[in-house]
Structures are given as structure tokens and as C-alpha cells.
Amino acid sequence: MNLDPRRNAFRDDLADARLEGQVTANRFVAGEEARCIDPVADLRAGRGHDTPIGSQLLLGEPVLVFERQGGWAWVQSARDGYVGYVGERALGPADPQPTHLVSAVRTFAYGQPELRSKPMRTLSLGSEVTVTDEVEQRGNRYFILSTGEAVFHRHLTPLGAPLADDYVAIAERLIETPYLWGGNSALGIDCSGLVQLALRLASRSAPRDSDMQAAEIGMELQQERLLRRGDLVFWKGHVGIMADEQTLLHASGYAMAVVKEPLTDAVERIGKAYGEVTGRRRV
Structure with a gap:
């Protein structure tokens, strides 16, 4: 079985007990419940501050901890299932529950x-x-x-009520937020992080990375369908939100910020580096 290691905790030496029978590992453990106690904590691909950031945990986010070693914890977010390493000091007890x-x-x-x-x-x-x-x-x-x-x-x-029914209105509040690869907060955010955070605050779940979002969010649109507010446009490694029929809202690595720009301009510029639009989806 081909399980995505970004969303399933397994290594050759250690794996989530829930995956026993699906993966091979020397040892299987049940995750220990914990919670992020830092305002923002980087979730990295490996131990050490020089390893890439895959995502981030926000204050109060619940996690399962599978290992603590050398000041680092190997965890899985209970919110979106993302797996990575976080500094152990960023974690605290699961209680008290957020209100x-x-x-x-x-x-x-x-x-x-x-x-x-x-x-x-x-x-x-x-x-x-x-x-x-x-x-x-x-x-x-x-x-x-x-x-x-x-x-x-x-x-x-x-907790419990959406901040807005229109998730695009939430994303628009983050305009001019600095771009940060792997970022998932109003202190720094990337393209898929913007989509995920805005949808979550509108009480809709979304996976973390753009390839996951392109496969799982909403329904695929045929090219002849007109785009409207809230539709998602995908490139290989990038995603943007339509603010209206002609305007793209996205965390742009070119502008290094969350911006709005004409979709035609974005398609031309992004196409030179990443190729053509690979998909469009309606949330």
C-alpha cells in the first residue's frame, strides 16, 4: 500500500500503531496526545533547524506525539494529519481544552x-x-x-462558529501577509496554507498541500466553465483563489506576500516558471 508519508507517521524504525499491518517498521507506538503551546511552531521534515519547513502548528493545535528525542518531537497534527518534527518545547499537555x-x-x-x-x-x-x-x-x-x-x-x-460563510472574505483579510514557504499563519503564509486556513475558519476542512487540495477539494471544473468567486486555480506546486471572475487572490512567491492580481497576468507570469494551469476546482 502506497501511503503518503506527509499524512501517515511511519519510518523504518518506528510507526503509528494504527498503521500496523499496512507498513513495515521495527516498532509500532500509540501516539501521545499533546497540544502546541507556542504561537506558531515550525513542522519540519527532519530534526534540526536547517531542515525544510513542511507546515506549521498554531497555538492550541492538537497533535499526536510518536517520539521525543534530542529536543525534537515526531508528531502528527490531529487537525489535518500532517506529519513532521517540531521542537519539543513547543508542545504542552492536551488539557485544558481550548474555548x-x-x-x-x-x-x-x-x-x-x-x-x-x-x-x-x-x-x-x-x-x-x-x-x-x-x-x-x-x-x-x-x-x-x-x-x-x-x-x-x-x-x-x-469555538464552533464559522468566522464567515464566505471563505474568500477570510482570505482577503490576509492581504499583505508576508509569504513564507510552509507558513500557515497570519505571521507568514504560503499559497496552500492560505487556502487551508481560510477554509478552516469557514468551517470547511482542507488538506495542507496544493497537490492534495487539487485532488480532494470540491469538484473539478471543465475548462469551458466560467470561473467565479471562491473557485481554486492550480499550477504544479501552486494554488490561488478567485476573488471574482477575473481576479486571483494568492500567497505569491513573486510578490512575497498575499496579493490580488488579474488572473491573466498571473497565468502569463507563473506559466514561464511552472507551466500551464493544471486544474480548476469549485469548493
């Missing part, structure tokens, strides 16, 4: 509920936190987190 979602593009977690106080951390859109209390200071209300930090109450929303 709220960061709904602002970016926000600060303060050391105390006071706008003049020092921000302790910057949190990205889509992060999940646990609220334990609420206080008011100078007319502003703050949620107190399980970590003791304070976040402005309008920057959080209870």
Missing part, C-alpha cells in the same frame, strides 16, 4: 489586562486559547487565558 479562537488577523497576549502593559506574545488568526475569566480595565474588556495572559475580548470568538 476560543483568535478572530483578529493578529493580536497581542498581554501580561496583564492593560493596553499600556508589555505584550508577551503575538497570536495569529486561527489560534485557539482557553479563557478562564473576564475583566474590565479603562473601559476595555479582556479575556484572561489559562496561561494568565490577557487578550482584548473583541479579538476572540467562541
Whole structure:
């Protein structure tokens, strides 16, 4: 059986116990539940900061840990199934369970509920936190987190409800976010990360990489079908979102940012480096 190692935890020496009988490994282990406690944690292809970033974990994201060694943990995201290595210090216990979602593009977690106080951390859109209390200071209300930090109450929303029905509107809020290969947050994002994050916040699941998205999201469109807002356009190794019938919204390595541009311009420029459009899908 040909299993994708990006979404299945197996190596010659160690594998997820759920894969026993499907792969060969010296040892099978059940994953230990944990949660990302850093604002953003790089999920890498191997141990070490010089290995490529495949994806990222956001604050509050649940994972299964299969190995801890030399300050690194081999994990699988419980959200999208992506497998990689993360610095062990970025992980904490699975409890307490998150209660709220960061709904602002970016926000600060303060050391105390006071706008003049020092921000302790910057949190990205889509992060999940646990609220334990609420206080008011100078007319502003703050949620107190399980970590003791304070976040402005309008920057959080209870878990469970979509931020918008139109996932493109969420993606548009990330315009000018810096491009980052493997990035999955409002601090830095790549093309497929933009699609995945925006869909997740509209309560729709999506796989992590563009080839997975090209195979699995929605339905394939025939070339003669007119594109509309929300449709996805794919190249080999790239994906963009149609903001309207003629405008592409994407995390562009050319602009090194999330941008909008005429689809015709993007097709001409991207085609020189990556070839023609390989597919179009309707979410």
C-alpha cells in the first residue's frame, strides 16, 4: 500500500500503531496526545533547524506525539494529519481544552489586562486559547487565558462558529501577509496554507498541500466553465483563489506576500516558471 508519508507517521524504525499491518517498521507506538503551546511552531521534515519547513502548528493545535528525542518531537497534527518534527518545547499537555479562537488577523497576549502593559506574545488568526475569566480595565474588556495572559475580548470568538460563510472574505483579510514557504499563519503564509486556513475558519476542512487540495477539494471544473468567486486555480506546486471572475487572490512567491492580481497576468507570469494551469476546482 502506497501511503503518503506527509499524512501517515511511519519510518523504518518506528510507526503509528494504527498503521500496523499496512507498513513495515521495527516498532509500532500509540501516539501521545499533546497540544502546541507556542504561537506558531515550525513542522519540519527532519530534526534540526536547517531542515525544510513542511507546515506549521498554531497555538492550541492538537497533535499526536510518536517520539521525543534530542529536543525534537515526531508528531502528527490531529487537525489535518500532517506529519513532521517540531521542537519539543513547543508542545504542552492536551488539557485544558481550548474555548476560543483568535478572530483578529493578529493580536497581542498581554501580561496583564492593560493596553499600556508589555505584550508577551503575538497570536495569529486561527489560534485557539482557553479563557478562564473576564475583566474590565479603562473601559476595555479582556479575556484572561489559562496561561494568565490577557487578550482584548473583541479579538476572540467562541469555538464552533464559522468566522464567515464566505471563505474568500477570510482570505482577503490576509492581504499583505508576508509569504513564507510552509507558513500557515497570519505571521507568514504560503499559497496552500492560505487556502487551508481560510477554509478552516469557514468551517470547511482542507488538506495542507496544493497537490492534495487539487485532488480532494470540491469538484473539478471543465475548462469551458466560467470561473467565479471562491473557485481554486492550480499550477504544479501552486494554488490561488478567485476573488471574482477575473481576479486571483494568492500567497505569491513573486510578490512575497498575499496579493490580488488579474488572473491573466498571473497565468502569463507563473506559466514561464511552472507551466500551464493544471486544474480548476469549485469548493
